[in-house]
Amino acid sequence: MGICFLLLIVGVCWAQYDPNTEAGRTSIVHLFEWRWVDIALECERYLAPNGFGGVQISPPNENVIVTDPWQPWWERYQPISYKLCSRSGNETEFRDMVTRCNNVGVHIYVDAVINHMCGTNAGAGDHATCGSYFNAKTEDFPAVPYSGWDFNDGKCKSRSGDIENYHDISQVRDCRLVSLLDLALEKDYVRSKVAEYMNYLIDIGVAGFRIDAAKHMWPGDVKAILDKLKDLNTKWFSAGAKPFIYQEVIDLGGEPIKGSDYFGNGRVTEFKYGAKLGTVIRKWNGEKMAYLKNWGEGWGFVPSDRALVFVDNHDNQRGHGAGGASILTFWDSRLYKMAVGFMLAHPYGFTRVMSSFRWPRSFVNGRDVNDWVGPPSNSDGSTKPVAINADTTCGNDWVCEHRWRQIKNMVIFRNVVDGQPFSNWWDNGSNQVAFGRGSKGFIVFNNDDWNMNVNVQTGLPAGTYCDVISGQKEDDRCTGKEVHVSGDGMANFQISNNAEDPFVAIHVNAKL
Ligand code: AAO
Numbered sequence: 001m002g003i004c005f006l007l008l009i010v011g012v013c014w015a016q017y018d019p020n021t022e023a024g025r026t027s028i029v030h031l032f033e034w035r036w037v038d039i040a041l042e043c044e045r046y047l048a049p050n051g052f053g054g055v056q057i058s059p060p061n062e063n064v065i066v067t068d069p070w071q072p073w074w075e076r077y078q079p080i081s082y083k084l085c086s087r088s089g090n091e092t093e094f095r096d097m098v099t100r101c102n103n104v105g106v107h108i109y110v111d112a113v114i115n116h117m118c119g120t121n122a123g124a125g126d127h128a129t130c131g132s133y134f135n136a137k138t139e140d141f142p143a144v145p146y147s148g149w150d151f152n153d154g155k156c157k158s159r160s161g162d163i164e165n166y167h168d169i170s171q172v173r174d175c176r177l178v179s180l181l182d183l184a185l186e187k188d189y190v191r192s193k194v195a196e197y198m199n200y201l202i203d204i205g206v207a208g209f210r211i212d213a214a215k216h217m218w219p220g221d222v223k224a225i226l227d228k229l230k231d232l233n234t235k236w237f238s239a240g241a242k243p244f245i246y247q248e249v250i251d252l253g254g255e256p257i258k259g260s261d262y263f264g265n266g267r268v269t270e271f272k273y274g275a276k277l278g279t280v281i282r283k284w285n286g287e288k289m290a291y292l293k294n295w296g297e298g299w300g301f302v303p304s305d306r307a308l309v310f311v312d313n314h315d316n317q318r319g320h321g322a323g324g325a326s327i328l329t330f331w332d333s334r335l336y337k338m339a340v341g342f343m344l345a346h347p348y349g350f351t352r353v354m355s356s357f358r359w360p361r362s363f364v365n366g367r368d369v370n371d372w373v374g375p376p377s378n379s380d381g382s383t384k385p386v387a388i389n390a391d392t393t394c395g396n397d398w399v400c401e402h403r404w405r406q407i408k409n410m411v412i413f414r415n416v417v418d419g420q421p422f423s424n425w426w427d428n429g430s431n432q433v434a435f436g437r438g439s440k441g442f443i444v445f446n447n448d449d450w451n452m453n454v455n456v457q458t459g460l461p462a463g464t465y466c467d468v469i470s471g472q473k474e475d476d477r478c479t480g481k482e483v484h485v486s487g488d489g490m491a492n493f494q495i496s497n498n499a500e501d502p503f504v505a506i507h508v509n510a511k512l
Pocket of ligand 1: 074075076077078113118119120121122166177178179180212213214215248250251252254255315320321322323324
C-alpha cells in the first residue's frame with residue numbers, strides 16, 4: 001500500500017510498458033490501411049505461424065470522407081465520432097478480427113486519435129464514414145456528442161489558432177495541429193468520452209493503444225484518461241493486465257517537448273532510431289556501421305524499456321511527420337532489409353515492423369506530390385483486398401514487407417534470442433560489423449564496397465547453421481548459405497559486397 005502510493009507519485013502504478021504479447025513473441029506489425037477481414041485472415045494464415053506478437057491497425061473510428069484530394073489515407077486522422085466504421089470495415093468485422101487474432105495469440109493495438117476531431121475546413125453534413133452528421137465550423141459532433149465547449153479555442157494563444165511555433169509548449173498542446181479541432185482534454189466530460197471509446201475497445205479485446213499526436217496533449221491530461229481505463233478482457237489476458245500504451249511523441253532533439261515528459265504514461269515512439277539508422281546505412285554524414293557498437297541509449301535514445309522503435313512509419317515513409325530524407329523504406333529495399341534486420345537483431349526497444357501499400361510516388365522539386373494517395377482501392381472507393389500470390393508475396397499493390405523472407409525470418413530470430421545479451425561485437429572500423437545474442441543467434445553485415453572474409457567468435461554451439469537471410473531451414477535442409485561454427489564458437493563468414501542481401505543471420509532454431 002505504502003509502496004504503491006510511492007509508486008503512484010512517480011506514475012508507475014498505472015503506466016503500462018508491457019506490450020502484452022504472448023511469451024516468445026517480441027514484435028508487432030503495422031498493417032497500414034488493411035481491412036479488418038484481411039487482418040483476421042493474416043493473423044491465422046501468417047502472423048501466428050511466424051511468431052508475430054500483434055498488429056497495429058489504422059484508426060477504427062468514424063472519420064470525415066475527404067474528396068479533395070480524393071480519399072487520402074490521412075482522412076482517417078480526422079475523427080467525427082467513436083463509432084466503429086471506417087474504410088477498413090464495420091463493427092461486426094472489427095469484433096470478428098479481434099476475436100480471431102486473439103484466438104491465435106496475435107493481439108490488436110489500436111491507433112487512438114484522441115487529441116482532436118476533423119479539420120476546420122471539413123465542412124458540414126453527413127459525409128463521414130458511418131454517415132453521422134457533423135459541422136466543423138460550429139464544432140458540433142452530435143454522434144459523440146461534442147460541442148463548441150469541448151474544444152481549446154479559448155486557451156490557444158497563437159495568432160491563427162494553429163500551432164505556429166514548436167518552441168512554445170502551450171501552443172503545441174493548446175492550439176490546432178494543422179487546423180485539426182483541438183479537444184479540451186482538461187475537461188472531465190471530454191476525458192470521459194475518450195475513455196468510454198477506449199474502454200469499449202478494451203471490452204472487445206484489444207491489447208493496447210498507439211496514442212496519436214501525444215505530443216499535442218498535456219502529459220497529465222493523457223494520464224487522466226488512462227486512469228479511467230479498464231483492465232484487459234480476461235477472455236484472453238490475465239486478470240489485472242493493463243493496456244499497452246505507446247505515445248507518438250516526435251522528439252528529434254531541439255524542441256522543448258521531450259519524449260521523457262511522457263514516461264509516466266507508458267512508452268514513447270523513438271523517432272531518432274529510424275532517422276539515425278537510415279543515416280548510418282546510407283553512409284551519410286560520415287556515419288558508418290562500426291559506430292553502431294553502442295547503439296541505443298548510447299546514441300541519446302530514451303531507455304530501452306520506454307522505447308517503441310521502427311525503421312519507418314506511415315508518415316515518414318512518405319515525407320510526413322519527421323525524420324527527413326534519411327528514412328529507409330521499401331522503395332530502397334536492399335538497404336531497408338539491412339536496417340530492419342539490424343533492428344530485429346539488436347536488443348534495444350520494442351520493435352514494430354512496417355507493412356505498406358505502394359502508391360504512385362512522384363517527386364516535384366524534391367517533394368512527393370502523391371504523398372496523400374490512399375490505399376489500393378476499387379472504383380467505388382472501397383479498399384482492395386490483400387491478394388496473396390503463389391510465392392507468398394502480396395498482390396494488388398500491398399507491399400507486405402512483413403512477408404519478405406529476410407524480414408519474416410528476422411522476426412523469428414528476435415523471438416529465438418529473446419532475453420539473451422548483446423555480445424561478441426566485431427567491426428572492421430568501417431561498415432563490416434557482426435554481433436551476437438548470447439548463445440542463441442549471430443548476425444554479420446557487409447555494407448562496405450568490398451568483399452568480406454572474416455573469422456569471428458559467434459558465441460554459438462558448434463554445428464552447421466542455415467543462414468535465414470539467403471534462405472531458410474526447410475525440413476532438414478537449408479535453402480540458403482550454410483555456416484559452420486567450430487567447437488570454440490568461431491566461424492568464417494564471406495559476404496560479397498554485390499550480394500543480393502549483404503548480410504547473414506544464424507540462430508539455434510535454424511541449426512541443421
Ligand atoms: C491534413 C492536411 C493538412 C490539413 C489537415 C486538416 O495535410 O494540410 O490542414 O488535414 O484539414 C495526418 C497527416 C496530415 C493530415 C492529418 C489529418 O500527416 O497531413 O493533415 O493526418 O488528416 C506533427 C505531429 C505528429 C503528426 C505529424 C504528421 O507532432 O503528431 O505532424 N503525426 C500524427 C499521425 C499523422 C496524422 C496526425 C498525427 C494527425 O501519425 O498521420 O496526420 O492526427 C516537427 C515536429 C513534429 C511534427 C512535424 C510535422 O518535426 O517536431 O512534432 O509532427 O514537425 O509538422 C525536422 C525536425 C522535426 C520536425 C521536422 C518536420 O526533422 O527535426 O522535429 O523537421 O518539420
